[in-house]
Amino acid sequence: MTPLLELTGVSRRFGALTAVDDVHLAVPAGARHALIGPNGAGKSTLFKLVAGSMPVSAGTVALDGEDVTGVSEPGRARRGVAQTLQHSSLFLTQSVAQNVLLAAQRRHGSRTSLVPRRQRAARERVAELLTDVGLADRSDVPVASLSHGERRQLEVAVALACEPRLLLLDEPAAGMSPAESRRLVDLLRALPGEVTVVIVEHDLDVVFALATSVTVLHLGAVLLTGTPDQVRASPAVQDAYLGAGREALFTDTAGGGRRAGGA
């Protein structure tokens, strides 16, 4: 079967620095794939290469068998790639609902209309999404007055409003309270099976609660791709990712690992 996302020899260089080095990756449709690795491993750069906001230096990116290496970022978005960004990136002067509507009207509305439209389908979808992410009662609030956690939730709603086939989540739980990140995990788990999710996340609770497969990046290169259990068991990963003496994080239960990591 054709993988939904396939990276072949993808590299990205900034002058002498190679941020992403010959990455091969195949994510099957419907997968919940996590990218982990220490800071500076090239995770965010790799995301940009997949989303198309940065061109590759070498290699190809294929989406459902179609080579999209030369396709622009909006073009990839129209082919079903949606993303949340590491740093909240929203339309600050507009309300929560309008933020989501901008994304939703591309799929459900009449985005090229020059006269006002009711956009009923798009607005219903917006209400649905806001309920899903837990912002239903905040829909008329300007984004500027949302809390950090709420903005992350809104980011997810905007990305989902694109009706993606491939959802790229860059640290969606960063800065969220435990309750908020539990809610996020529930939301992502409830996503329909045809949505493929690739997630970069530091919170390993979130990663192991969601992921069906995990890729570990180290210094821009793939160290290992496997199931969560394989990754936990791999000594190489433990060395690279955590350094010696912190194996507890992987051998413990996920919940215990988090406490160990914080200790």
Added chain:
Amino acid sequence: MLGWFDANLVSILNGFAIGSLLFILAIGLSIVFGMMDVLNLAHGALYLLGSYLAVSFVGGTSSWGGFLVALGVAALVGLLAGGGLSAMTEPLARRPILDQALLTLGVSLVVAELLSIAYGNDVLSIAPPPGLDGSTSVAGNAYPTYRLALIGLGLVLAVAVYLVVERTSVGALVRASVADRDMVSAMGIDNRKVKIAVLGIGSMLATVAGVLGGPVYGARPGLDGTILILALVVVVIGGLGSVTGALIGALVIGQVESLGRALLPDLASFILFGTLAVVLVVRPRGLFGPKTLAGVR
């Protein structure tokens, strides 16, 4: 070919003279924006101020004394005006850079109106200094000596600016801060002092260019806009913050203005715009502009 060259020699020389003047103007505009993020739309008005100073000190009677005094006063006025602009834009430092551009636009409207109140709306001419007010024979064509001197001065200035920017420590600071705007403060230098200095020198170049251009263009209301546009086109073509770019841009636009107007008078504006369009299609940041980082368009 040689015949064509001969027939258009005067136009080509005029192009070099315009180019010299434009280089002096554009280098000021370019460095101020490149280093300080201030798009100084009052640059044209400062040029006009210089020209009117030349009218006051030189006027129709040719004299070296008057011309040199005009240059000195213009340089001083330019430095002060730059300091003033720097102080005026300081409260806007935290605001969008567009606000600073709009402020200088307002200033330029005020300055141009004050000049028109003081000097009237007629076209005033300025005599070149003695010895330069005649004409010289260039390959059989009589050509105004002053313009030849202007071309020479432009060349000298271009070499001087190039040497300062490429070979001195001050130049290194300039290049570093064009490349990275935070560099100045990172090196522990007071950003405000640098801004005053840069705007002062940039404005001084504009007023001095006004005196130098006086014997060629005279002084009249509306000249500020024309000059500003030409300088902007040079900067856009050459690339912001680049000395080489300003020089090449000034030479190209000088020739386009002069030869274009001589050969195809009706199409001159189109040729100017066409040049701009072609350069920007091929190199969106100008010929010698900083390369765009991919993904941060």
Added chain:
Amino acid sequence: MTATEKTIAVADPVTGPTGGRRSGGVLRLLPAVVVLVLLALVPFVVDPFGTSTLSRVLVFALFACSLDLLVGITGLPSLGHAAYFGVGAYTAGLVSIHVTAEAPVPVLAGMVAGGLAAATTGWLAVRNNGVFFLMLTLAIGELVFQLAQSASSVTGGSNGLFGIPAVRIAGEPLTLPGYVYWYVLAVAALGFAGLWTISRSPVGAVLRGIRDNEPRMRSVGYSPFRYKLAAFVLAGAFAGLAGGLFAAQVRLVTPSEVGFELGALALLAVILGGAGSLWGPVLGAAVVVLVRDGLGPSLDGHGPLVLGIVFVLAVYLLPRGFAGLAGFGRLTARTARR
């Protein structure tokens, strides 16, 4: 119509500034209708000079609003917008002289010409952001100005295009200032309505999104270039419409109608009024015209001096006027720093 719309509006789960629009539509239109009626009554109570001054205000206000579509709503500060006003004015004048002065042919021709001129030059300008856009539009505007001056066989050069016949309605020329005023009011009102409609439409929402956060719009799947070009062309078309009205009202078009100063004054009107709101620039335009034409004669024709001072003060004292530009400004600073 109202009954079904009301039920839908109630069922409408998302209420926002645009969400509640339909149900309150009639009420919301009420102020506009009142203003329109009051303006229509002006010729009965005001002398001809006052009436024609108000005509000039309307024309300039429509022009300023068209610029606001670019500056306030799309976040593209243009200094060369007068080019499209001028193209519209010359086209309407030429059509009136050589083809027909029958309304609304000249103004529509002006509108089309303004849009076409914006399309042919805009694709170059909207590739760039912030200060680069400002510089390019300035250059484009100046080049069109020089064209208007040099192509004297068509435009009359610096003497201007004169001898423009009065607008005709059903063959009857409008000569009294009151009739001309009503014609200007009617067309300008349609123009305002058009701009308001666009700003409330889905495309208007996309343009605001581009103003606030262009990279995000890209990632959501919009190509900002297309929308910015569309905004540029629409703004040019409405500027052309305003120019056409100018030709009908003044019946003389000179190169200064294309010039840098007119574009700068329109930008001043937008900033004074508050970029992004369409009614704000109308007020700003009124102030600008009243200062220029009302104070101008008593200042020996140096109204621009006052306007320049107002401009400087507005930048310092009315940052709220920049409310619409705030998001754009942050972006500019970021992209300019590369």
